[in-house]
Amino acid sequence: xxxxxxxxxxxxxxxxFGVSVxxxxxxxxxxxxxxxxxxGPRATADKIAEIRAELGLDQPLYRQYFSWLGGFLQGxxxxxxxxxxxxxxxxxxxxxxxxxxxxxxxxxxLAVGLPIGILSAVRQYSWVDRLGTFLAVxxxxxxxxxxALLLIYFFSLELGWFPTSGMxxxxxxxxxxxLLHHLFLPALATSAIPMAVITRLTRSSVLEVVRxxxxxxxxxxGLPSHRVILRHTLRNALPPVISITGLQAGFLxxxxxxxxxxFSWPGIGQQLYQAVLAKDxxxxxxxxxxxxxxxxxxxxxADLAVAYLNPRLRAG
Numbered sequence: 001x002x003x004x005x006x007x008x009x010x011x012x013x014x015x016x017f018g019v020s021v022x023x024x025x026x027x028x029x030x031x032x033x034x035x036x037x038x039x040g041p042r043a044t045a046d047k048i049a050e051i052r053a054e055l056g057l058d059q060p061l062y063r064q065y066f067s068w069l070g071g072f073l074q075g076x077x078x079x080x081x082x083x084x085x086x087x088x089x090x091x092x093x094x095x096x097x098x099x100x101x102x103x104x105x106x107x108x109x110l111a112v113g114l115p116i117g118i119l120s121a122v123r124q125y126s127w128v129d130r131l132g133t134f135l136a137v138x139x140x141x142x143x144x145x146x147x148a149l150l151l152i153y154f155f156s157l158e159l160g161w162f163p164t165s166g167m168x169x170x171x172x173x174x175x176x177x178x179l180l181h182h183l184f185l186p187a188l189a190t191s192a193i194p195m196a197v198i199t200r201l202t203r204s205s206v207l208e209v210v211r212x213x214x215x216x217x218x219x220x221x222g223l224p225s226h227r228v229i230l231r232h233t234l235r236n237a238l239p240p241v242i243s244i245t246g247l248q249a250g251f252l253x254x255x256x257x258x259x260x261x262x263f264s265w266p267g268i269g270q271q272l273y274q275a276v277l278a279k280d281x282x283x284x285x286x287x288x289x290x291x292x293x294x295x296x297x298x299x300x301x302a303d304l305a306v307a308y309l310n311p312r313l314r315a316g
Contacts, residue, residue, distance in 0.1 A: 004307055012296050019292045023285060024065050068285065078282035082275070090271065091286045097167070098260070098267035099294075102252035104183055105190035110245065113195045117202025117241075121210060122229060132199055139196030145258035148189035152262070155185060165264035186263045190256055194248035201244050205237040212236075239306040246302025250295030 059067075071078060077087035120132035156164045162185045168178050210233055257269035264270070268287050275283035 005304055008300055008303055012300055015296055016293060019296075020069055020289060021065070023288055023292070024068065025061075072286070072289065077286040080275075080280055080283050082278040082280040082283070087282050087286045090283055091268065091290060094266060094268045094271040095287070095290050097265065098253060098256055098269060101183065101186055101190060101256055101260070101265060101267055102249065104187035105252055105256075106194060106245070106249050108187055109191040109195035109198055109248070112191075113198030114202055114241070117199045118206055118229070118234070120199070120203040121206035124207065129203075132203065136196040136199040136203075139192040139199075142192055143258075144189050144192060145262055147192050148186070148259050148262045151185045151189055167266060186256075186259050186265050189263075190252060190259050194245075194252065197244060197248055198241065202237070202241050205240050206233060209233045209237045242302050242305050246299045249298045250291075253291045253294055 068078065075088065077091065079085070080087050080090055083090060116128075116132040116135065120129040123129055151162075152164050155162045163182050167182050206229075210229075253268070256265075256267060257273055259265065260267045260269040261273055268290065272284060272287045274280075275287065
């Protein structure tokens with residue numbers, strides 16, 4: 001297991017390097033001049049050239065890339081063009097807020113998707129299965145921004161149960177209960193698609209294992225159904241669910257943009273949206289690289305968990 005883990009960790013190094021190259025080159029294709037945008041429409045050509053030299057934009061692309069990557073590896077992400085503050089002071093707190101939102105959404109998706117998927121498979125074609133299928137189809141078809149607006153209308157405007165924006169109220173105490181109060185609706189809107197995916201995959205995976213020969217043999221020996229499901233079936237059905245959960249966790253980091261904008265949640269998605277509008281390239285680069293890094297790490301952890309449950313993968 002240790003050798004397999006080491007090989008998987010080493011494998012992500014070229015992946016992250018390739019992501020950084022593609023990200024850097026892709027942002028170079030953004031139309032407009034950063035220096036001209038920063039100075040405004042009345043800037044002179046000499047002043048634009050001076051700012052470009054100060055930002056290192058007059059250097060060849062490969063020098064700009066290695067300068068940016070070297071600074072990032074040393075913790076220096078550059079300086080925000082629009083805000084004139086270090087990029088780290090902007091991106092890191094917002095990224096932690098997004099992790100909180102994405103983590104809550106993932107826990108909610110697992111807490112609902114796994115039990116419904118298991119019950120739908122165990123009681124196939126029952127009302128539980130039909131309800132689970134309906135929720136999965138609805139969750140996968142409902143856009144997060146539309147669901148966010150729907151939740152705000154019913155639970156905030158009509159019922160007044162939850163706040164509509166922010167992480168805390170101006171008159172609140174700023175405690176954990178208040179944070180959870182503000183977190184519930186954004187997490188629910190964000191969790192709809194992962195919840196639907198986990199529900200459908202859990203159902204199909206459990207159904208496949210339940211119909212296998214060894215489960216039929218265990219039932220023939222007289223083992224209780226709950227013991228067969230919990231001890232034997234789930235262990236063999238969980239690997240694909242864990243893999244898709246890792247992918248969905250990475251999706252949450254990039255998929256919270258619209259939800260964060262609608263709920264005014266101070267996360268990396270909202271900051272990325274504002275940075276794109278302001279053409280703040282250093283902030284955009286740092287934010288997207290953070291998302292890519294976390295996505296790769298999450299999938300690494302999911303692969304290790306799957307290998308732990310399925311030794312044949314380690315042997316292969």
